[in-house]
Amino acid sequence: MYLARVVGTVVSTRKEPTTEGLRFMLIRQCGPNGEPDGATLVAADAVGSGVGEVVLYASGSAARQTTLTDGRPVDAVIMGIVDEVELGGDAKYCKGDAE
Amino acid sequence: MYLARVVGTVVSTRKEPTTEGLRFMLIRQCGPNGEPDGATLVAADAVGSGVGEVVLYASGSAARQTTLTDGRPVDAVIMGIVDEVELGGDAKYCKGDAE
Amino acid sequence: MYLARVVGTVVSTRKEPTTEGLRFMLIRQCGPNGEPDGATLVAADAVGSGVGEVVLYASGSAARQTTLTDGRPVDAVIMGIVDEVELGGDAKYCKGDAE
Amino acid sequence: MYLARVVGTVVSTRKEPTTEGLRFMLIRQCGPNGEPDGATLVAADAVGSGVGEVVLYASGSAARQTTLTDGRPVDAVIMGIVDEVELGGDAKYCKGDAE
Amino acid sequence: MYLARVVGTVVSTRKEPTTEGLRFMLIRQCGPNGEPDGATLVAADAVGSGVGEVVLYASGSAARQTTLTDGRPVDAVIMGIVDEVELGGDAKYCKGDAE
Numbered sequence: 001m002y003l004a005r006v007v008g009t010v011v012s013t014r015k016e017p018t019t020e021g022l023r024f025m026l027i028r029q030c031g032p033n034g035e036p037d038g039a040t041l042v043a044a045d046a047v048g049s050g051v052g053e054v055v056l057y058a059s060g061s062a063a064r065q066t067t068l069t070d071g072r073p074v075d076a077v078i079m080g081i082v083d084e085v086e087l088g089g090d091a092k093y094c095k096g097d098a099e
Numbered sequence: 100m101y102l103a104r105v106v107g108t109v110v111s112t113r114k115e116p117t118t119e120g121l122r123f124m125l126i127r128q129c130g131p132n133g134e135p136d137g138a139t140l141v142a143a144d145a146v147g148s149g150v151g152e153v154v155l156y157a158s159g160s161a162a163r164q165t166t167l168t169d170g171r172p173v174d175a176v177i178m179g180i181v182d183e184v185e186l187g188g189d190a191k192y193c194k195g196d197a198e
Numbered sequence: 199m200y201l202a203r204v205v206g207t208v209v210s211t212r213k214e215p216t217t218e219g220l221r222f223m224l225i226r227q228c229g230p231n232g233e234p235d236g237a238t239l240v241a242a243d244a245v246g247s248g249v250g251e252v253v254l255y256a257s258g259s260a261a262r263q264t265t266l267t268d269g270r271p272v273d274a275v276i277m278g279i280v281d282e283v284e285l286g287g288d289a290k291y292c293k294g295d296a297e
Numbered sequence: 298m299y300l301a302r303v304v305g306t307v308v309s310t311r312k313e314p315t316t317e318g319l320r321f322m323l324i325r326q327c328g329p330n331g332e333p334d335g336a337t338l339v340a341a342d343a344v345g346s347g348v349g350e351v352v353l354y355a356s357g358s359a360a361r362q363t364t365l366t367d368g369r370p371v372d373a374v375i376m377g378i379v380d381e382v383e384l385g386g387d388a389k390y391c392k393g394d395a396e
Numbered sequence: 397m398y399l400a401r402v403v404g405t406v407v408s409t410r411k412e413p414t415t416e417g418l419r420f421m422l423i424r425q426c427g428p429n430g431e432p433d434g435a436t437l438v439a440a441d442a443v444g445s446g447v448g449e450v451v452l453y454a455s456g457s458a459a460r461q462t463t464l465t466d467g468r469p470v471d472a473v474i475m476g477i478v479d480e481v482e483l484g485g486d487a488k489y490c491k492g493d494a495e
Binding site for chain 3: 106110111117125139141150158162163172173174175
């Protein structure tokens, strides 16, 4: 999994019928502090995330191992909202502080 | 999933028999504005996309989770045509404007 | 899928028994004109390709979705020989011309 | 698999229910000496690893081939704690020495 | 698949029980001549390879398509020992010569 920050949303009306009802979030990979760092991609949301939150996302076939995404053509899913990242004994990111 | 713009097509007549009837689109990864940004690859089309459109594509085993691509040797599928990308509260891309 | 040109072959006699009979081609990713561009890798051949041809290959679990490669430890398969690549309304590559 | 050093932990309370009970470790890819080298990512822990240890992790669908992670949306798992790395006839890393 | 040279070994005693008995080889991607070129990673050995040999390895779910690795958390497997690489009509690597 990678850390990422939710930075936006993507709307698609003409799409694979099985993706109906999924929310597609624009996310950007981030480092332990939540600072932008890496690729921008689109992930299905399985946990009710919102713009600005730091999340964990899983890629590949793992992205279909949720009730929402099972059997659907999605290759990335947000599967956790991050509360805290600890690195080298320090809390680098805390959800309450960072927003 | 990644955002990409459809930039062309690929024709192959000698190919795996199970890929018969699939349309192979040449796509280029793009950023939230639809501007070129990243790799150029080939994806099967599951939604009737056309050259110039910004689309969402899925990679890996996810690319076989559509009726068209099930059980076929394809590793990328266009599974949505993008209407709007919102980033930081602004609509960065709107289908009608951008073409 | 990616475009690639077949640039050579790889011979292995001590190998997984299930890969017996597969042809392993050395391929190099290429752009829409067939010009070298990207990684060199090894793919199983499912379509009778030859050195010099521009091909489409699929990676990951997709590489096992052919009769030849089903259930075998291969992660890349040549699944089409390219006749034409059209980009921006122009034929960038035509099989007859390019060889 | 890649070598990585465990550098921290990630806490998430709002997450996919099936990930309940998994420990998410922040890991950084490392070279044969255990020196930092490459991406920082998050892996589920299947072997009771601790911060500071050099580990082996597996990605993709392999990450679900443990009792702990089976059927869960995780794409990276720590599946071994490294005791020794030998390169070119020399022990480049030994667990006891390096900590 | 990619070409790689076996450059070392990795020892792990505390590990996923299902990986018991597998040999973990440190491999470095190489070019058609066998020269180092690319990432260093760890692969399970399915063919009895040794340090110094040039091999073919498969990644992802393909790595579980051998009797040794079936159902185990490994994402890379050495599935062939390379005898010869031919590129542009020339033998760039021959097993006997190169060692």
